[in-house]
Amino acid sequence: MxxxxxxxxxxxxxxxxxxxxxxxxxxxxxxxxxxxxxxxxxxxxxxxxxxxxxxxxxxxxxxxxxxxxxxxxxxxxxxxxxxxxxxxxxxxxxxxxxxxxxxxxxxxxxxxxxxxxxxxxxxxxxxxxxxxxxxxxxPLQAICDLLTIKEHLDYTNNKLKLAWIGDANNVINDLSIACLKLGIDVIVATPDGIELDKDIFEEAKKIAKKNNCQFEITHDSEKGSAGANVLVTDTFISMGEEYAKKIKLKQFKGFQINSQLAALAAPNYKFMHCLPRHHEEVTDEVFYSENSIVFQEAENRxxxxxxxxxxxxxxxxxxxxxx
CATH class of the missing domain: 3.40.50.1370 (Aspartate/ornithine carbamoyltransferase)
Structure with missing residues (x-):
């Protein structure tokens, strides 16, 4: 068998x-x-x-x-x-x-x-x-996200950079590996005191080297957004962490994706979010903009x-x- x-x-x-x-x-x-x-x-x-x-x-x-x-x-x-x-x-x-x-x-x-x-x-x-x-x-979110990126920016024929602005969590653990496997550069921007899991970091570095990609981590949201073709975030407060909301929001100050951060991205950037979305993560101006592909992303699940x-x-x- x-x-x-x-x-x-x-x-x-x-x-x-x-x-x-x-x-x-x-x-x-x-x-x-x-x-x-x-x-x-x-x-x-x-x-x-x-x-x-x-x-x-x-x-x-x-x-x-x-x-x-x-x-x-x-x-x-x-x-x-x-x-x-x-x-x-x-x-x-x-x-x-x-x-x-x-x-x-x-x-x-x-x-x-x-x-x-x-x-x-x-x-x-x-x-x-x-x-x-x-x-x-x-992993299901990563499959859906790469399909969405392929449809809107065609990673097979274009060199792309994806910027994650937010928490180090299950979504970016799979998404960073997924992007690097398909030749997309990745930068992960998290607040001070929040780091990617060590095994994810090591695996990402290994895949990036093999596939001639850039993989970087930073605690600077502006550096992360600069020149990005894809801006991605997720909830700052995961299910079961609601008790820590006040502390978390203070920690994530400056990590909301807004028009200022978006202006640093590539002119044709796309915004993605796996949903559900909260205002502290992204402004309406970005979330409902022509650059946002969140609902196409959701359908692709x-x-x-x-x-x-x-x-x-x-x-x-x-x-x-x-x-």
Missing amino acids: SQIRHLISIKDLSDQEFSILVNRAEYYKNVFKSNDLAEFQKNHLKLIGRTIALLFSKRSTRTRISTEGAAAFFGAQSMFLGKDDIQLGTNESFYDTTKVVSSMVSCIFARVNSHDDIQNLCKDSSVPIINSLCDKFH LYAAMAVIDVFVINKGNFNAAA
């Missing part, structure tokens, strides 16, 4: 494998937008009669809608298991729950709190585990989920078969 391929983080994929995922997302977007009934019927048969579990310990909007939509596209029935439906590792051991759930479904999309939870699911599951967010990684189901479930982790 071949080893199950799980999607834990982008750094676990080769450059080519990640490129295939982005290209498959682009392919399925074209299929979906074409409204070709024959194509829809062909794809709908791929997982007909199958079930896909959504094991969500955290609330969500885009992740749930995109995953359920992608499952429906391939003919699978999605089964949402929220924190009030099953108590993962509470009333039943993590091992027992994983063995039971994985025996009845074709894959598990897991949106959990701890990276340890994802690793435990992968260890004991008999089907692919798709990391739909944990405190360390967010659907096609990222389709690509992942195609590669990891339908093609059982065989990227070459999906290419």
Whole structure:
């Protein structure tokens, strides 16, 4: 029996494998937008009669809608298991729950709190585990983000620079690696006292050197924004950190993406945010500007989920078969 391929983080994929995922997302977007009934019927048969579990310990909007939509596209029935439906590792051991759930479904999309939870699911599951967010990684967002950048700035034919202005978190952990794998320069600007995880930093430096890219970290938001083709931020206060809001806002002073920072970016810059968005992160002037592609980015979560189901479930982790 071949080893199950799980999607834990982008750094676990080769450059080519990640490129295939982005290209498959682009392919399925074209299929979906074409409204070709024959194509829809062909794809709908791929997982007909199958079930896909959504094991969500955290609330969500885009992740749930995109995953359920992608499952429906391939003919699978999605089964949402929220924190009030099953108590993962509470009333039943993590091992027992994983063995039971994985025996009845074709894959598990897991949106959990701890990276340890994802690793435990992968260890004991008999089907692919798709990391739909944990405190360390967010690979589905990275696939969607690179598709969005490809569509609007074409990284295949243009040398680009992405600037992250904000916190060091799960989103930039995967996004920085993803960009470097596809030849995009990355600069990460975080407030004083906030650093990227050491293993992410080391991996990013290694990939940057291999792919002849620039990777830099700074605590200067203006330096980060200068000449950037893509400006990206995310929430400063993650779920569960609301108690620290006052302290966090003080720490992040000067890191709101506004017209002053945007003026330092490249003339045709694009602004991205994985949502939900708060005013302390970006002004309305930037968020709703012609440079903003946040809603196109959000829609692309659907096609990222389709690509992942195609590669990891339908093609059982065989990227070459999906290419």
